[in-house]
Amino acid sequence: xxxxxxxxxxxxxxxxxxxxxxxxxxRDAAGRGLKVLLVERDDLAAHTSSAxxxxxxxxxxxxxxxxxxxxxxxLQERERLIHIAPxxxxxxxxxxxxxxxxxxxxxxxxxxxxxxxxxxKQTLPPSHxxxxxxxxxGAGLKPGLAKGFVYSDAWVDDARLVxxxxxxxxxxxxxxxxxxxxxxxxxxxxxxxxxxxSAQGAEQVRARxxxxxxxxxxxxxxGAIPQAxxxxxxxxxxxxxxxxxxxxxxxxxxxxxxxxxRIVFTIPYQNGFTLVGTTDLLVGEAERDAPKISAEExxxxxxxxxxxxxxxxxxxxxxxxxxxxxxxxxxxGADAKAITRDxxxxxxxxxxxxxxxxxxxxxxxxxxxxxxxxxxxxxxLPPMRGGWTxxxxxxxxxxxxxxxxxxADVRRRWPFxxxxxxxxxxxxxxxxxxxxxDDAQSLGDLGEDFGHGLYEAELRYLADREWxxxxxxxxxxxxxxxxxxxxxxxxxxDQWLEQNR
Numbered sequence: 001x002x003x004x005x006x007x008x009x010x011x012x013x014x015x016x017x018x019x020x021x022x023x024x025x026x027r028d029a030a031g032r033g034l035k036v037l038l039v040e041r042d043d044l045a046a047h048t049s050s051a052x053x054x055x056x057x058x059x060x061x062x063x064x065x066x067x068x069x070x071x072x073x074x075l076q077e078r079e080r081l082i083h084i085a086p087x088x089x090x091x092x093x094x095x096x097x098x099x100x101x102x103x104x105x106x107x108x109x110x111x112x113x114x115x116x117x118x119x120x121k122q123t124l125p126p127s128h129x130x131x132x133x134x135x136x137x138g139a140g141l142k143p144g145l146a147k148g149f150v151y152s153d154a155w156v157d158d159a160r161l162v163x164x165x166x167x168x169x170x171x172x173x174x175x176x177x178x179x180x181x182x183x184x185x186x187x188x189x190x191x192x193x194x195x196x197x198s199a200q201g202a203e204q205v206r207a208r209x210x211x212x213x214x215x216x217x218x219x220x221x222x223g224a225i226p227q228a229x230x231x232x233x234x235x236x237x238x239x240x241x242x243x244x245x246x247x248x249x250x251x252x253x254x255x256x257x258x259x260x261x262r263i264v265f266t267i268p269y270q271n272g273f274t275l276v277g278t279t280d281l282l283v284g285e286a287e288r289d290a291p292k293i294s295a296e297e298x299x300x301x302x303x304x305x306x307x308x309x310x311x312x313x314x315x316x317x318x319x320x321x322x323x324x325x326x327x328x329x330x331x332x333g334a335d336a337k338a339i340t341r342d343x344x345x346x347x348x349x350x351x352x353x354x355x356x357x358x359x360x361x362x363x364x365x366x367x368x369x370x371x372x373x374x375x376x377x378x379x380x381l382p383p384m385r386g387g388w389t390x391x392x393x394x395x396x397x398x399x400x401x402x403x404x405x406x407x408a409d410v411r412r413r414w415p416f417x418x419x420x421x422x423x424x425x426x427x428x429x430x431x432x433x434x435x436x437x438d439d440a441q442s443l444g445d446l447g448e449d450f451g452h453g454l455y456e457a458e459l460r461y462l463a464d465r466e467w468x469x470x471x472x473x474x475x476x477x478x479x480x481x482x483x484x485x486x487x488x489x490x491x492x493x494d495q496w497l498e499q500n501r
Contacts (some may be wrong), residue, residue, distance in 0.1 A: 051324025075119025140248025241277030397428025
């Protein structure tokens, strides 16, 4: 989907950063009629936005820090997202065991009651107490755990959420360019003149306003725009996850309390695995570019699982890991787990061409963040239409009757697909699955088989429509096939992409 730019192309809005915040703002702005350019130096969702716990949630533990506005907004957004993206997000039940020495039962009951009601009318089932000796909820737990609670949140494919926002932005007129770095900007008359760099060389574009959605590099980007004011700073917090063979039966998640006040999630993951996370560690800029899990973090997550489950795990059981760095606004807190997860938006100028910097944020609230960003930028932009993203489905999410009925229709229409492949494609692409499968009558019609259900027809779609340029783009972000891929699969995918570039 490479789109050539003419010299000194003019835009209403230039968005720097292809994570969830940047993609969400680009989508919203394009749908309001603005001329938008988004640039991302690497791949969409290449960093923090693909290193999440993959939840759409209100943030139950944020109630302890009196983040009531954040929780309320997140719960409202959770409700919207499971309706506008039903293929990549769905409800998930969470079991919260009550161990000795954990938070008292009365505190948990009050917190869950607030969680059920603070966001207004919800369609997900409410919380309730459970007997963990019932195998429906407690299978796999150690025998000493008898009491607990169950509540609702939702799962999301984080990287695909980003990509779908970018696709919708592009289809509404935005220009999306990956592999392009914004290196600086200066004011020229009533516009920003922005310097860009890519493998094709250096260029400049003009924009009325700039959004600095560079994530962990938001401060560095501000430093490259000397005519913008810096506001406060950021705290870089690393969160790491491990993936292990399935620890317990059932399709529910667990939220595990630690004696240090932290919580750890265990979540069913990719048909046969359990995702465990996350940690919270303040880090410096040295870990920003390529964060990696430490041996201490692996031990910490393994020990948490072993405190609760009969099935014990060790570092040697870890199949895969990932880490991300969150750019949280520096509110002066000393404890990483207590730093606000709420987003903070800061204008960089009092008048004239404007730059807006994004600090913090959550997957769950990205859509509302985008609305707030455009509300703040409205005085500096051409007249635009009002908000629209609260009910408009993301690409592929426009089917009716629920996902189960949609999947059944996929199986009827393309009966040669295995149950596993049909489910993966239906979840990833929703109604747009037909753009890949079209009138295929057999697997042979899908072209070269790269293994693990990846065929040439899907790879071509990802390259042509979703800005996939490398095997990592395909196997780790636009799918999770890399988790079980044979050693030569990445090489073959890279070779195909290079030959068909």
